[in-house]
Amino acid sequence: MDALSRLVRLSLARERKGAFFSAFGVAMGVGALVFFLGLGLGVGRVIREKIFPTDARLVDVVPSAVSLGSLLGGGKLDAATVERLAALPGVEATYRKMNVRVPAVTRYDGVFFGARLRMGMEVLAVGVEPGLVKDDVKLGEFKDPSEGQPIPALVSTRLLELYNKTFAPARKLPQLSANMIVGFGFPVEFNRSYVAATTGGPTGAAQTQVVGASDRAMLAGITIPLETAVRINRQAGVDAETFTGVTLVASDPSRVPAIVDAVKGMGLEIDDQERRMAENTGAAVALVTSALALLSILICILAAVNIAHALSASVRARAKEIGVMQAVGASRADVRGIVLAEAAVVGLFGGAAGTALALLMAFGVNRLAVSQLPNFPFKPDSFFSFPWPVVVGGVLLGLVAALAGAYFPARRAAATDPARTLAG
Amino acid sequence: MIRARDIVKEYVDGDGTKVRVLDGMSLDVQDGDFVAVVGPSGSGKSTLLHLLGGLDVHYQGEVEVGGVKLRGLDDKALARFRNTHVGFVFQSFHLIPNLSALENVLLPSHFGASREDARKRAEAMLERVGLGAKKDRAPVRLSGGERQRVAIARALFTGPKLLLCDEPTGNLDAATGDGVIQLFKELHREGLTVLAVTHEDRMSAAARRVLRLKEGRLVEERADLHLATRGAP
Numbered sequence A: 001m002d003a004l005s006r007l008v009r010l011s012l013a014r015e016r017k018g019a020f021f022s023a024f025g026v027a028m029g030v031g032a033l034v035f036f037l038g039l040g041l042g043v044g045r046v047i048r049e050k051i052f053p054t055d056a057r058l059v060d061v062v063p064s065a066v067s068l069g070s071l072l073g074g075g076k077l078d079a080a081t082v083e084r085l086a087a088l089p090g091v092e093a094t095y096r097k098m099n100v101r102v103p104a105v106t107r108y109d110g111v112f113f114g115a116r117l118r119m120g121m122e123v124l125a126v127g128v129e130p131g132l133v134k135d136d137v138k139l140g141e142f143k144d145p146s147e148g149q150p151i152p153a154l155v156s157t158r159l160l161e162l163y164n165k166t167f168a169p170a171r172k173l174p175q176l177s178a179n180m181i182v183g184f185g186f187p188v189e190f191n192r193s194y195v196a197a198t199t200g201g202p203t204g205a206a207q208t209q210v211v212g213a214s215d216r217a218m219l220a221g222i223t224i225p226l227e228t229a230v231r232i233n234r235q236a237g238v239d240a241e242t243f244t245g246v247t248l249v250a251s252d253p254s255r256v257p258a259i260v261d262a263v264k265g266m267g268l269e270i271d272d273q274e275r276r277m278a279e280n281t282g283a284a285v286a287l288v289t290s291a292l293a294l295l296s297i298l299i300c301i302l303a304a305v306n307i308a309h310a311l312s313a314s315v316r317a318r319a320k321e322i323g324v325m326q327a328v329g330a331s332r333a334d335v336r337g338i339v340l341a342e343a344a345v346v347g348l349f350g351g352a353a354g355t356a357l358a359l360l361m362a363f364g365v366n367r368l369a370v371s372q373l374p375n376f377p378f379k380p381d382s383f384f385s386f387p388w389p390v391v392v393g394g395v396l397l398g399l400v401a402a403l404a405g406a407y408f409p410a411r412r413a414a415a416t417d418p419a420r421t422l423a424g
Numbered sequence B: 001m002i003r004a005r006d007i008v009k010e011y012v013d014g015d016g017t018k019v020r021v022l023d024g025m026s027l028d029v030q031d032g033d034f035v036a037v038v039g040p041s042g043s044g045k046s047t048l049l050h051l052l053g054g055l056d057v058h059y060q061g062e063v064e065v066g067g068v069k070l071r072g073l074d075d076k077a078l079a080r081f082r083n084t085h086v087g088f089v090f091q092s093f094h095l096i097p098n099l100s101a102l103e104n105v106l107l108p109s110h111f112g113a114s115r116e117d118a119r120k121r122a123e124a125m126l127e128r129v130g131l132g133a134k135k136d137r138a139p140v141r142l143s144g145g146e147r148q149r150v151a152i153a154r155a156l157f158t159g160p161k162l163l164l165c166d167e168p169t170g171n172l173d174a175a176t177g178d179g180v181i182q183l184f185k186e187l188h189r190e191g192l193t194v195l196a197v198t199h200e201d202r203m204s205a206a207a208r209r210v211l212r213l214k215e216g217r218l219v220e221e222r223a224d225l226h227l228a229t230r231g232a233p
């Protein structure tokens, strides 16, 4: 067999030019496919993990917006409803949320991470149960503080990203990492607004302290312990009984649809804006990726046709040699095998080269993106993702394309009539 | 060694008419005989060699070579037969140009049972035909006579008992051709059965028995008497 492989190698060496162009075609097709797949998967990952990080096990329940629900006694998220939600099959945990239902403002005048900052702005706040965000709390305990202690607050990781990429550069403010902001304190006055009327009750000044950044924190505001929100609402004399939302954790993502149905049956609604957005963007990316992948497959098909062409010519030119091999004992299967083996070498080589080229180009694009593109929000370190099946699949695709192209030439070679080619 | 009965071989011409090249031909060749087949160009000599050697299966009649009945063998079995039972020598040598002399001799080893002494054996074969010193040369760097010797070494590599030769001296000048004829004589003396198709008188003179292909049949032209008596059934 090693002698046979030498035969294959020799004939490839003789057809060097043709073999090179054949492999080149395969490399182009495979390279394009691997590159675009990697890009599509990479961008999809950025969307899933950075822009719309959604947890497949979470279901966000909100009260019904239509009054019909409340007329029937349903649609409200009070303690009893939460208990019923918790009892739904497949629900592993429930986390309640309550907005601070009075306006709040923050006034900052001081040193902000080395820069001087003076501003006042409206603040939204939501209270959540600690369990929902426990992994993101980096400082102290996430609970209603005792008198005189600052309120622990979480900020959204996405807010941080937006701040870093757009707000801070425009105002020449420093870049902040999630770790840097932990411990940062700022004053908040509840029941006070620059723009809206308040209930007229007493304003409550408080100090808040950032204890971490979380995907699950509200985007435009601060996320504080549930009991704190309940307390502030009660002190202001507003609704402190019904919840703004409840996050359900399914025991398994596959149980989510059933839970969603049950929740809707209770007259409640699901807040799936984020999920929808993630799905829509993901679908758009998948569509573009598919189109480009199709184009790449087309290149591979052209490469296969090219191989068919080149091998046909080479088989025709070698008719005598094939006849000699048959005379010394090659069966038709042997002849077919030799031609297919030649194509396999070309295909594997082209597939490997194309895949390597795609990886190299992805590396280059990432480097360029780092140095040339502005630092926009959610800009990833890498725009590509190459799971091993894509890499292995690229090489295999080269092999398959070449073998497909070699199919008819190999059959033709095997059908060589030695008596005719050897005569004379 | 060879037993062919009632062979009919027809080709279909370009215009669809059938041309009968062999017409009820029969042939018997004893083990160890040296037979020359002569006949005008186009009489079907190459055709006969190809079907005796299992390169052509489209004919009527029975062929038995070295105890193997060719009719009904599948492609694989036929390939094995060619690999082990016969060696072919052609007018234009048919060496593979980008293989060295030694690699050309080794060619049959790729398609048969693997033998670990293949290389040694191929070298011995080249030695036997007088080319031991030129084993690594490419065919283009060998003379015509040397090329034909390499082809003979290749034909002998698997140790067949029968050599089928199609105008083995046709492309060689007289002196070189004589050398090759001499080699066939020696091989014949060593026990090999040789069937050679030829135009050349010197080649047929070297044979023990000469057959003429005439109107699709073989006619005995000359038989060496003591061999004929010795080999008679």
Ligand SMILES: Nc1ncnc2c1ncn2[C@@H]1O[C@H](COP(=O)(O)OP(=O)(O)OP(=O)(O)O)[C@@H](O)[C@H]1O
Pocket (backbone or CB within 6 Å): A420, A423, A424, B011, B012, B013, B021, B039, B040, B041, B042, B043, B044, B045, B046, B047, B048
């Ligand atoms: N593949 C083929 N298709 C049609 N006719 C063929 C084919 N091969 C051979 N023939 C015809 O069969 C006849 C015998 O051919 P063959 O090659 O056996 O002759 P030959 O005796 O070997 O001649 P030469 O001495 O010129 O080599 C010729 O008339 C030839 O034209």
Ligand SMILES: [Mg+2]
Pocket (backbone or CB within 6 Å): A423, A424, B045, B046, B047, B166
């Ligand atoms: Mg001929």
